[in-house]
Amino acid sequence: MRIGPLREGTFRSALHEPRTAVVLGRWLGAALLTCFLTGLISHVLQQPPDWLRDHLPSRPVNGYRVTQGLHVISGIAAIPLLGAKLWTVYPKLFEWPPARSVAHALERLGIAVLVASMLLELFTGLLNTLQWYPWPFPFRQTHFWLGWLATGGLLLHISAKAPLIGAHWRRVRPGSAQRRAFLATVTAAVGVVSVTTAGQSVPWLRAFVLFAPRRPDIGSQGLPVNRTAAQAGTTTVPADWRLTVTGPRPYELTMAELLMMEQVTAQLPISCVEGWSAAANWTGVRVRDLLDRAGAPPSAQVRITSLEAAGPYAVTEMPAPYARDPLTLLALRVNGEVLSADHGYPARIIAPNRPGVLQTKWVARLEAI
Template sequence: MVRRAEPLTPSYVPRFKSRLHDERVAAWLGIWLGVAFTSAFVTGLISHFMQQPPGWLMWPSRPVNLYRVTQGLHVIGGLATIPLLLAKMWTVYPRLFQWPPVRSVGHAVERALIFVLVGAALFQVVTGLLNISYWYAFPFFFTSAHYWTAYILVGALVIHVVNKWPKVHRTVMKHPEDGLNRRGFLLGVAAASGTVAVTMVGEAFSPLAKVALLAPRRPGVGPQGVPVNRSAYAAGVSLAAANDPAWRLQVTGRVQRELSFSLEELQALPSHSARLPIACVEGWSAGATWQGIRLRDLLHMAGVAEDARVRLISMEVRGIFRTSWVSSRHWHDPLTLLALSVNGETLDLDHGFPCRLIAPNRPGVHQTKWVRQVIVV
């Protein structure tokens, strides 16, 4: 005789009779979500501290594609959690209708923590989705809000796992009875998450670019075959300003000798090339071959200390990333260039003409475009 699955609590109203609302389905979805949120949290911390490193932390310049991989995993994996989160919420939503809504002080605290967990998860997913779509419909700074809410989410998740683990372990380990519907439901949710991942991963993995239907940027689509996240127009850099004969690249600060180069003088210096990706916080990335002057060669010409930090100033007239810092590890790397061309062509204005930074294992927001000044500190 096959027994029907027990409901989540005996106090649910009769209309919630589907076995898909039972503890076993909720437990498996919870495990998957726990893995997904942990991955997103770890890769999110990497992204945050690469963009805003504390003074004691210097990220390595190798491997070249580290940020490309971790940020792609963060965004693509985060989007793949949407079907999991929706399925989990649908599975457990009958709990909202249990009566009485609060049975004790401990039960009230538990429900409040679940409210925090669900609210933080929805906030992260929704704001993250809006961010990669470049639709900032909220009045707060996305980066800070996303970062601090991640701690709230993980804290609530840890408490929830500790509280529910005995029940989850017991439920998952027991032999399922009449589990065909459950198995089909879970496979369907997994397929939905997989579909989201496949239709996004092409934004970071070029061989799948043709199926990247949900990606905001695709490799190969953009000026000179490289996508653009922030155009010259958005940055307030005009073609006339970039082509101004009076433009000079200046190297100043704590140097033995200050340097100043016109574009023609830069082009006359020894040129090097590097195959490096542009990897952005929205998860997309694209590789290209860049040509220009090694930053370390320029700094050695100026005479700088080996442990010096370098600040690059852009021609941008607005934007929070019009300056960026380059650590000694990065400027010592021979792949770090002040690029003058990409894929064999002079830089397009949207790619940072007349001069831009390109360095390995570095977020795209710090690959400063339209560079006009290098300050050694």
């Protein structure tokens, strides 16, 4: 006996129909593909494969700021779009019989996997912008593979539904007022969540930042801080701190000796994976000058070691294109002030087109490898 939502005629709204689903699907597909491609860029910059490491570009200076900003903006915009899309098609969940054939059962299983992976991908990504991880699995690796699963499932779903999508792709008659009102409401919802969060990476929208986790102009020395010196255990810097640079001609430098070297100022952004970014004027010594003094070859990568005792980015590696860029600095000052402890005193790395997690703070050692 068919009861509840399984009864015929239970869903009476005229919006549970293919044309509305196709229109929403176009918008959602564009948002998800943008999110996926920019996410791949972020993953490659953070963990480049060996064959690509020496070919990663250090320019444009704001490249990562733009791509990661788009990643988070499109991901947040996809949440109301996915909700509207699922509302439009959810009566299909209660079709009778549940499976008409083996092919139909496999199709429904594929849709279940697609929806589950999309929901998990978007909401774990949203919580990542808040730096809240209430789950036992590693976020970055899980987010990466869920992205492939969701995108692959989306492409398979589009292939399976291509005839239906094609039949409703173009509007063949004036749309109903009810559909227009619904789509206008969805558009307004996407616009609101985008405008009120995008200002964390788009400077001209900063005045409208209401719900973004960070305001890029608020924080120590005018910049936000993701990981404080207290969290990293670096509030006390050894009084005899020296920078160690290794290579064919290894050496050490005190702070006074670093300050005697040529000081370069560059305006560069800090661009974090959580989606916020902020530009500042950084002053310090070019990393390539430090490597040249150590006799490192132009092709050398650099291993950077922090005073931070533990943490996933206490040791990072910088490919040669970044290390040799004239804008890549071992920064000692920001916006004319000596670095605060939270911003990496006594010295930190700042490089163009590079994720914020790799702009190592509290630097103790540079090793040419």
